[in-house]
Amino acid sequence: MITNLLVANRGEIARRVFRTCRELGIATTAVHSDPDADAPHVREADAAVRLPGAAPADTYLRGDLIVRAALAAGADAVHPGYGFLSESAEFARAVLDAGLVWVGPPPAAIAAMGSKTAAKRLMAEAGVPVLDALAEPAEADLPVLVKAAAGGGGRGMRVVRRLADLPGELAAARAEAAKAFGSDEVFCERYLPTGRHVEVQLLADAHGAVWAVGDRDCSLQRRHQKVIEEAPAPGLPADVRAELHTAARDAAKAIGYVGAGTAEFLLAEDGRFHFLEMNTRLQVEHPVTEAVTGLDLVALQLAVAEGEPLPAPEPPAPRGHAIEARLYAEDPAEDWRPATGTLHRLQLTVPHQEFTGAGLRLDSGIADGGEITPHYDAMLAKVIAWAPTRAAAARRLADALARARIHGPATNRELLVRALRHPAFLAAEPHTGFLAEHAAALTAPDTGGTARAALAAALADAAARRTALPSGWRNLPSQPQLKRYRSADGTEAEVRYRLTRAGLLAEDHPDVELVEAAPERVVLREGEVRRGYRIARYGDRVYVDTPGGSIALTALPRFPDPTVRTEPGALLAPMPGTVVRVTAAVGDTVAAGQPLLVLEAMKMEHRVAAPADGTLVELRATPGQQIEPGTVLAVVRPAEAVNQPPEATA
Incomplete structure (x- = not known):
């Protein structure tokens, strides 16, 4: 029997596991990096052990340190969560070799699914339909998807539409995969731009029982990472659903699987499905399955790890519909650029990690005042809604997100709300190209409310400053009060108003x-x-928050400082990160949008492109360099200014 569980992870998944442990009467142990020393998951645990350092490679990816922490804290079991070491057969063996209970599948099963290419061969032998890997892609195979054989999360993945681009994308994918997963093995497969990503939740015990605990649709993705997930997968014919569940169970049986896992499939437009991979861990999106089945998947994981059989021959049938939205600190309008800084407030109308009578749940790993750093994934929270029907769940979730008070760096909240309210989504037409197809509508700036929000902000500021007489109030006619604001999309609003005996006079x-x-x-x-x-x-x-949404503004000085200016053609670092590659040299003629260098931040690579056609006249970034936001990385002199003296372009 497990008495003290260490969670080898951080953030919301550590808190999620701890919640179940508290309900079961199991003591909890957390591990933490230095930036996470005061994180919510550390405060909620009964004990915590420091992993010195900040980068994942020095902390949460150090299996030796985590095993040592478990032994030091008196833990008798380890739960890996997801990400980090959750799919490391080597780590699972180390946990077992230390005499601890491993809350996960056998190391052999993890190893069998550890390489996507090996897993495809194994599944094909078991009769599970697969999308064949392409040894040497030809013109007829385009577009193709380059994928890392190890790991996931969108890293090491590239869509290639021209054969001439394939060598460069293969090299970039290998470099990213090696850094993320310790293996540079990549492969190609046909890319289905409008396919659906459908998965089956599995749960198996050590006594031979295998549950297919319903299915989920995870098609709404950006950068091959899931953004919105739902259960059950909408619009699946009954025979296709039954075949998917059978294929998933066959996949689990083929490798002697025990514990919770997920079989992922790509459903083509012709109705045929193909095995993609098996995630040998709990999934980020597991709450939607819990919502429609009433199961606690973490509690079942712990029971299976203790040797208990599954509680029934079959899992409960799904009831109603659930949708999950991942709230990220990122700007979808700027190529999903991640954001860092202080999260001043994250307030929804639901308590953390609980379903309420309204059918809402919030799983978050950060508290008000917490710092979003470049070391970890940009996900702030998961918001989950349940309702009797899919349309009602989508409406409930969109409304909860729209009403949320989120004060801090840029987020994808507005995109999530628009996607959940989009007619094509409500018509149950999700596919993996959905966000790209509707990008213009989902990321268009909403300038309609900026002017009114700026007026409200100016009046609130005046109220904070007033003494006996309201700010702006005059007994005689005078110049109006002036305040200036800039919205997140760069729109500027100038507010001119007077507060008189007759009331507000806003120009x-x-x-x-x-x-x-x-x-x-x-x-x-x-x-x-x-x-x-x-x-x-x-x-x-x-x-400025309203029931219909929120607008973030920056208060501008009344009179801009004339000495502040940006060097013409300067390319500034959009985020903190590490320069991993430089793809151009001083003197090169470059085109607008051409990648000049690659930054790594928040577990992803981000291309920094030329702002205009011209010549690269300065390059101040070198591989391995740590940079801060606003650092000048390069200077591109626009084409029309190349032959002019520098002072002419200043």
């Missing part, structure tokens, strides 16, 4: 009446419609 909002103004709340009336705005300010950042 650009002549029909708006001020009902109430306080430092954190402003109420405006326009005609018969009254709207409330909640305002929060952190330095020069202002967040």
Whole structure:
């Protein structure tokens, strides 16, 4: 019997496992890097052990340190969570060799699925349909997908549409895979741009029973990483669903699987499905399966690890529909660029990690005031909604996200809300190219509310500053108060207003009446419609929240500093990270959008491109260099300015 469980992970999955442990009466042990010393998962554990350092390679990927931590804390079992060492057969063996219980599948099963190419061969031998790897792709095979044989999460993956690009993309994929997974093995397979990513949740015990615990659709992806997942997979014909479940069970039986795992398939437009891979761990999206079945998958993992049989011959049938949205610190409009900084507030209308009467659940690994660093994945939270129908679940989830107060770096919240409300999504037409196909609509700037939000922010600021008389109030006519703001998409709003005996006089909002103004709340009336705005300010950042959404603003100085300017053609680092490759040299003629170098941040590689056609006249970045946001990486002199003296372009 497990009495003390160490979770070899961090963030929301560590908290998720700890929650079940508390319900079962199992003591908990956390491990943490230096940046995570005060993280929520550390505070919630009964004991915590430091892993010195910040980078994953020095901390959460050090199996030897984690085993030592378990022994030092008196833990008798290890749960790997997902990511990091969760699919390392070597780590599983080390845990077992230390006399600890491993809450996961046998090391041999992990090893069997550890290479996607080997797994494809094994599944083909077991009669499971597979998408064949291409030894030497030809023109007829295009487009193809380059994939890392080890690991996942979108790393080491490239879509290639021209044969001429294949060698370069293979080299880039190998380099990324080697750094992420310790193996540079890659392969190619046909790319189905409108296929569906469907998976089956598996649970097997040591007594020969294998459950197919329903299915999920995970087709809405960016950079080959899942963004929105749901259960059950919508629109599957009954015979296809039954065949998928059978194939998943056959895959588990073929490798003697024990524990929780997921068989992933690609469903083509012609209705045929192909095995992609088997994840030998708990999935990020497991809450949607829990929502529709009522099961606690972590509790079942622990019971199986203790040698217990599954509690019934078959799992419960799904009830209703559940959808999960992954909230990331990133900017979808800027090629999904990850964001770092302080998360001042993350407030939804649900408690952490609980389903409420409203059918909502929040799983998050960060608390208010926490720092989002470049060392780890950019996911802030998972928001899950359950309802009797798919349409009701989508509406419930979109509304919860729209009403959330999220104050900090840029997030994908608006994209999630728009995707959940998109007619094609509501028509149950998800596919892996969905976000790219509808990118324009999903990422278009919403400038309609910026001006009104800026007015509310200005009035809240005035309320915070006023003494006996309201700021802007004058007994005699005078110049209006002036405040300037910039929204996240670069739109600037200038607010000119007076507060008189007759009320608010706003130059650009002549029909708006001020009902109430306080430092954190402003109420405006326009005609018969009254709207409330909640305002929060952190330095020069202002967040204006309404039931319909939120707008982040930056307060600008009334008179810009004329000495502040950016060097013409300068290419600034968009995020903190490490330079991993430089793909151009000083003197090169470059085209707008051409990659000049590659940064690694938040477990992903990000290409930094030329801002315009011209000549690369300076290159200040070198491989291995650690850079901070705003660092000048290169200078491109625009084509029309190449033959002009430098002072002419200043």
